[in-house]
Amino acid sequence: MSTAAEAAVPGAFVELAGRLADAAGPILKRHYRSGVAIQYKADASPVSDADRESEAAMREILEAEVPDHGIVGEEYGTVRAESEYVWVLDPLDGTQAYVTGKPTFGVLIALARGGAPVLGVIDQPILEERWVGVAGQPTRFNGETVTTRSCPALDQAWLYTTSPQMFEGPDLRAFENLRGRVRRTVYGGECYAYGLLASGFVDLVVEGDLEPYDYMALVPVVSGAGGVMSDWAGRALDLASDGRVIAAGDGRTHAAALGILAEGGGRG
Numbered sequence: 001m002s003t004a005a006e007a008a009v010p011g012a013f014v015e016l017a018g019r020l021a022d023a024a025g026p027i028l029k030r031h032y033r034s035g036v037a038i039q040y041k042a043d044a045s046p047v048s049d050a051d052r053e054s055e056a057a058m059r060e061i062l063e064a065e066v067p068d069h070g071i072v073g074e075e076y077g078t079v080r081a082e083s084e085y086v087w088v089l090d091p092l093d094g095t096q097a098y099v100t101g102k103p104t105f106g107v108l109i110a111l112a113r114g115g116a117p118v119l120g121v122i123d124q125p126i127l128e129e130r131w132v133g134v135a136g137q138p139t140r141f142n143g144e145t146v147t148t149r150s151c152p153a154l155d156q157a158w159l160y161t162t163s164p165q166m167f168e169g170p171d172l173r174a175f176e177n178l179r180g181r182v183r184r185t186v187y188g189g190e191c192y193a194y195g196l197l198a199s200g201f202v203d204l205v206v207e208g209d210l211e212p213y214d215y216m217a218l219v220p221v222v223s224g225a226g227g228v229m230s231d232w233a234g235r236a237l238d239l240a241s242d243g244r245v246i247a248a249g250d251g252r253t254h255a256a257a258l259g260i261l262a263e264g265g266g267r268g
Contacts, residue, residue, distance in 0.1 A: 009111065009113075009118050009119050009134050009135055009136075013066075013085075013111055013119060014119060014132070014134055016061075016062075016065055016066070017109050017111065017119055017121050017132070018121070018130075018132070019061060020058045020061055020062070020087075020089075020107075020109050020121075021107055021109060021121050021123040021125075021130060023057040023058055023061060024054040024055075024057055024058055024091055024107045024123070024125070025107065025123060025125030026125070027050060027053045027054045027057060028050050028054055028092060028098070028105075028107065028125050028126075029125050029126065030050075031048065031049065031050035031053075032050075032098065032101075032103075032126060033101050036048045036049055036050055036099065037049065038099050045095070046095045046096060046099060047075065047095060048092075048095065048098070048099060050091075050092055050098065051074070051075055051091050051092040051095060052075050052076075052091070053091075054091035054092055054107065055073050055074065055075045055076055055089055055091035056075075056076070058073075058089055058091065058109070059071060059073060059076060059089070062087055066085070066087075068080070068083060069083050069085045069086065069087055070082070070083035070085065070086035070087065071086065071087050071088075071089065072086060072087070072088045072089070072212060072213060072239070073088075073089040073090075073091070073213065074089065074090050074091065074211070074213045075091060084113060084114065085111060085112070085113055086111070086112045086113075086115075086239070087109070087110070087111055087112075088108075088109075088110040088111070088112055088117075088212055088213050088216040088217065088239070089108070089109060089110075089213060090107070090108035090191075090213040090214060090217070091107060092105055092106075092107065093105060093106050093107070093108045093190055093191040093213075093214060094106060094162075094190030094191060094192070097188065097190050102188070103124065103126040103127055104124075104188065104189055104190050104191075104192040104193075105124070105190055105191070105192070106122050106123055106124045106125075106190070106191040106192060106195075107121070107122075107123040107125065108120075108121070108122060108123075108191055108213065108214070108216075108217040108218070109121040109123070109217055110213075110216035110217035110219075110220075112216060112238070112239055115238045115239045115240065116236070116238045117135075117216045117217070117219040117220055117237065117238070118134070118135040118220065119133070119134050119135065119220055120132070120133040120216065120217035120218060120219060120220035120221045121133075121217055121221075122191050122192070122194065122195045122217060122218065122221055124192060124195070128142075129141070129142060129195070130142055131146070131195045131198055131199075131221045132221070133198075133217075133219070133220030133221035133222070133223065133224040133225070134220060134224065135220055135223075135224075137224060138224055138225070139198050139220070139221050139222075139224035139225040141195070141198070141199055146198055146199045146200065146225050147198075147200060147225050147226045148197060148198060148199075148200055148222075148225050148226045148227040148248075148249030148250065149200035149201075149203070149249050149250070150249075150250055151203040151204075151248075151249060151250040151252070151253045152250065152252050152253075153252075153253075153256075154181050154182055154253060154256040154257060154260070155181065155182065155183060156183055156203070157182045157183055157203035157204045157248075157253050157257075158182070158183055158184050158185075158186065158202055158203050158204070159178070159179065159182040159183075159184070159185045159186070159203070159204045159205070159206065160185075160186050160187075160189040160193035160196075160197070160202050160204070160205045160206075161175070161185070161187060161189070161193075161205065161206055161207050162187065162188060162189060162190050162193075162207060163187060163188070164187070166207055166208045166209045167208050167209075171208050171244065174232075174260075174261045174262075174263075175206060175208075175261075177260055177261070177263055178206060178257055178260045178261055181260055182203075182204065186202075189202075189205070191214075191217075191218065193205045194218040194221060194222055194247055195221065197222060197225075197227060197247055197248075197249050198221050198222055198224075198225035198227060198249075199225070200225075200249065202249070203248065203249050203250065203253055204246070204247070204248050204249075204253055204254075204257055205245075205246070205247040205248075206245070206246050206247075206257065206261075207244070207245050208232075208243065208244040208245075209243055209244075210243040210244070210245060211243060212239050212241070214243075215229075215237055215241070215243070215245050216237070216239070218245075218247065219237050222247045225249075226249070227247060227248055227249045227250075227254075228247070228248050228250075228251050228254040229245065229246070229247040229248075230245070230246060230254070230258075231244055231245060231246070232244040232245075232246060232258070232261050233258075234258050246258065246261070
């Protein structure tokens with residue numbers, strides 16, 4: 001018997017998410033390590049033709065297939081935000097990795113229902129790796145079920161974050177406090193780090209200053225693999241969250257890390 005969470009995600013939507021990733025991937029492959037021109041947004045973040053073409057291809061499919069659904073995209077904004085179902089697209093998460101030739105970027109595709117993420121895809125087209133998370137179902141990596149690993153103590157945890165530049169002021173103090181309590185900290189993972197966590201190779205990912213298109217797709221992937229993902233106060237993530245996230249493969253690690261972040265002076 002289907003659960004309410006499973007019923008929230010029709011199989012046709014899961015298939016559609018896969019087709020979106022299939023459309024975006026070849027575009028990113030074509031531009032990868034090609035010397036694609038880089039522009040800079042008002043916030044100084046990089047963007048390229050690969051980002052724009054990838055999102056445009058996905059939006060074209062959505063407008064044709066589910067014209068009543070909303071779309072939130074990094075490059076082309078928001079339409080029909082009041083819809084029951086809203087697709088949240090990051091056509092190229094990890095542009096800095098992409099334009100410097102490092103294959104830790106990915107296409108992020110999420111489906112939110114009532115503001116909460118119920119479907120998520122992390123697609124790495126160069127390595128041909130794809131994680132798919134669906135509410136109420138186990139996460140799959142290239143079609144095979146994956147699970148997070150046990151990590152009973154914080155001092156055993158491998159921590160990932162994209163960059164320490166994501167944190168400022170009290171948040172930086174909080175992160176540095178946590179960094180000093182784990183086994184090892186690795187930088188530069190982008191969305192790929194969350195896939196590695198879901199597959200049992202990483203214990204903890206902590207980041208700040210994210211937008212919904214950066215984190216919404218990650219939540220079903222992490223939770224469906226047995227992990228926990230929340231904001232820094234332990235609240236469930238949705239379209240209105242403040243962009244500070246913590247993902248852990250083991251609930252004990254998640255709880256311990258939340259406590260350390262609070263000790264460090266981060267916002268509650």
